[in-house]
Amino acid sequence: MIQKMKTATMQDVAKLAGVSMMTVSRVISNEAKVRDKTRDKVMAAIEELDYQPNLSARSLASAKSHLIALFYQNPSEGYVGQLLIGALSKSQSRGYNLVVSSLDETTDDVETALKALVRRNKIEGIILPPPLSDSQRVLDILMALNIPAVRISPQRDDHPFPFVCMDEAQAAFDITEHLITQGHRKIGFIQGHPDHSGSHLRYEGYKRALEKHHIDIRDDYIQQGLFTYRSGFQAAVNLVTLADPPTAIFASSDDMAAATISAAQKHHLQVPSMLSVVGFDDAPIASAIWPSLTTVRQPILEMAERATDLLIDALKKKPETEQEMETPPEQNLENILEYQLMLRETVAAA
Amino acid sequence: MIQKMKTATMQDVAKLAGVSMMTVSRVISNEAKVRDKTRDKVMAAIEELDYQPNLSARSLASAKSHLIALFYQNPSEGYVGQLLIGALSKSQSRGYNLVVSSLDETTDDVETALKALVRRNKIEGIILPPPLSDSQRVLDILMALNIPAVRISPQRDDHPFPFVCMDEAQAAFDITEHLITQGHRKIGFIQGHPDHSGSHLRYEGYKRALEKHHIDIRDDYIQQGLFTYRSGFQAAVNLVTLADPPTAIFASSDDMAAATISAAQKHHLQVPSMLSVVGFDDAPIASAIWPSLTTVRQPILEMAERATDLLIDALKKKPETEQEMETPPEQNLENILEYQLMLRETVAAA
């Protein structure tokens, strides 16, 4: 029964490597200088014993909770699910634990609630997905609390907290161009909710693609939607009943794209043979419906992973340069993630 | 600046209450007998200092990881999301941390992978949502590892591991009866995938409702589906094109119900005025489409919470009676959760 074998401790590793615990600790935390040869010996010992640091002991000794929090505010279930999977796996692999809590920024006592939550759980850093990533109120409170935070897909990039996102305008450009490549020149567009910056970015991408290919932008081909199925349905009907209707429609969300397909079918336009349709998000509905929807996949899981990494990085270096978080971070390209065109069944050549 | 105040330790509580740390510890763990008066003093001190036990210290001292794991295998994003939120909040409130990992039971090395995962992370207990809750292989491995596990919505109840679920047959009965109450007597049924026990349970509920109301069960009103949109579409077309078509259709999943609506529209049957449709699950698509779908909501989040509670209960009492997990648990009613009929827009009186 090898089963009952006790798990190795740092002590064991030190003994096997012929060094002190301190050295082992330094190798693991990858911090202070350790001679290469010493490091190798320690690494070998860790390997041999299959040593796993005891996180509880580490937290206790360092007086740190190793706890980060992800707050969410009624987003779609699928969205939080992806977010949680990404944040959870990354925080675990980096030795942190994740607290998850819903937070309503519109209630009177957000401030009290938030402070209590942070103080009581000794939360060290925070991940803010949309729409919290744009809540001035929440951002202000966190700022005052002087606690590091990372935003996911924020609308504004003029805030000192770092963020991760994807290039929505470019994605919209790409999928529009895909339609153009298929021979479409009459392309309708259904806008998203005007309050979401995503709506503007997607429209911008659509416009840029048409301009690049010298296609006139027709006002009657642009319909206002609100991201919902219902609003998309009405917008699609408006497009489809035009005297000179488009041969393809780009809806700013998958719900609206699904509605567009229904509207088309109702008006005896087969998709994609008589009308091509594309969406945005790669929501569950995109692959549920039939024909399945050609759309843009947002890398939600990856964004959560990246955000978690950013946050933990900040946590680890924070002690050295206290006000680093105050200055706007260099928003490097690594934090703008790749989207993906999901080419499915709703697009045909014009 | 009260901000910088150090958080109270058990030492502080003991001093304020005029007892030893040991007594405070006992009060908190709610275990050994403590005189009521002593307990009250301690409680008051805890209250006054807003004392929060340090989980790291507890874990280190007790040599327990306080870690439980939730494994999942490619279910829908929305489903995992709900699951995670429920399991996470409950485990946190009970002082446990949650590890989340996907697990593919079909790979060759599940056993090795599972054992390594459990051993390395010192995982104390496991939550198994479907379809893992029915994987004989995974159950066997866990059994051999002698690690407590709790299953969510398993198909079989003949396994020693305890489980939580909802009464799917009763839910199907209720929603069918709802249709009958609205005056429908010609009710079509689209079955789910034959391999899922849920399919059988839902069919059983449908049948029982018709029988109760003395409505004949017509073979041509029963169509086989596979839970997918596409399969539902075909099944719905079959029903709708019958010489004597049903006035209402109960699809065993929301995806198939959504497909039924599309199929109806294609055949110029307005929903719900000419055809009523109900689904099962309350998946995102149910409220996304229009008209929004009348369906049954499964209490996924609550099931995850209950499962987590069950698991932690087992963990806490395990040391006393080692073989308790071996004997089939008394499956009490608390572990069968309430579903909810979501009455929306796809049902009209016949």
Next chain:
DNA sequence: CTGAAAGCGCTTACAG
């Protein structure tokens, strides 16, 4: 670049 000592805040035996 490396190490010996002290201590983080609890719980586990063991006494009484």
Next chain:
DNA sequence: CTGAAAGCGCTTACAG
């Protein structure tokens, strides 16, 4: 029913 002592496995200063 209550308490004094030891120790869980690390990291933080502090030396050298």
